[in-house]
Amino acid sequence: MTSPELDRRPIRILIVDDDPMATAGITALLNTAEDLLIVGSRSDGSHVVEAVRQLAPDVVLCDVRMPVMDGVSVVRALRAHAATPAVLMMTAFDEDGRVLDAVAAGAAGFLLKDEDPYRIVNAVRHVAAGDSEFSPRAARQLTQWVQDSRTADARRDAMEKLAQLTAREHEFALALVTGASDAELAAQFFVAETTVKSALAGIKTKWGIRNRTQLAVVVARSGLA
Structure with a gap:
């Protein structure tokens, strides 16, 4: 049986985004939830695998496009390791269909960066619990990307x-x-x-x-x- 202490353990989150403003905004939002804990952030995908080893996050919130190593490559790199956190992709509304490659690689879902804050917080909870997540707005974007390609x-x-x-x-x-x-x-x-x-x-x-x-x-x- 799981102990009450383990049941109350916060969901550990690693944020990966090369935009400092985006990282600050997401951090401020997630810090409002008592069951979520930001354990670190990285601005470059090439540092994520090592950060996951060091910080043991349950969820990686990852931007799609970044310098050196993008979000798709991050998902693929993490999938090569046994203890893999859930990866939730974050993308701008006008992003192209690159996120489809991340989904194919094993990302648990994706959200648009300007989603309702409540939905973002709940999405983190859902993927940490083993579910996948994409919002109605993201679903419309997903459908459009797929149809275009x-x-x-x-x-x-x-x-x-x-x-x-x-x-x-x-x-x-x-x-x-x-x-x-x-x-x-x-x-x-x-x-x-x-x-x-x-x-x-x-x-x-x-x-x-x-x-x-x-x-x-x-x-x-x-x-x-």
Whole structure:
């Protein structure tokens, strides 16, 4: 059984962003939550692997574009190590589709830098708990990026994956692209939240993917959502 002391351990966060103003803003925001602890920050992706070894963060909040080593390379480098924290990508609204590579590499999700503060704080909590996260606004951006970069082969592969699903799984998969949470999907389809979680877990197993953000990319490539 987990001790009460461990249950109360704050979520440890490492911020990676080459913009000092962005780092200061995110730090100030996350410091308002008692269950979150900023353990450090880095302005260059090339220092992240060593920082993770030293600071043992639960979550890495990482900018997409940085000098020397960008966020995509950070995700790939961290995935090569056993004790890997969840990586939540942060990107500007006008960022290009580079974040898709980070999702494919294993990022737990992404948010836009000007998201509602409440959503950013909760996103950190969610990815620390093993979930993935992308907001409705980020979902719209994700869909646009995927549509802009979609090829005929990618669409065909996505359609084949969707054909593997049950009718209920298919409904949940299409609805997920809106950025809805499990609770919101449950309310939309008048089912228990556990039903949604079970269905999404089944989809990820069938498709061999890690998280709901990657699931959303597949659905967006199909052109059906």
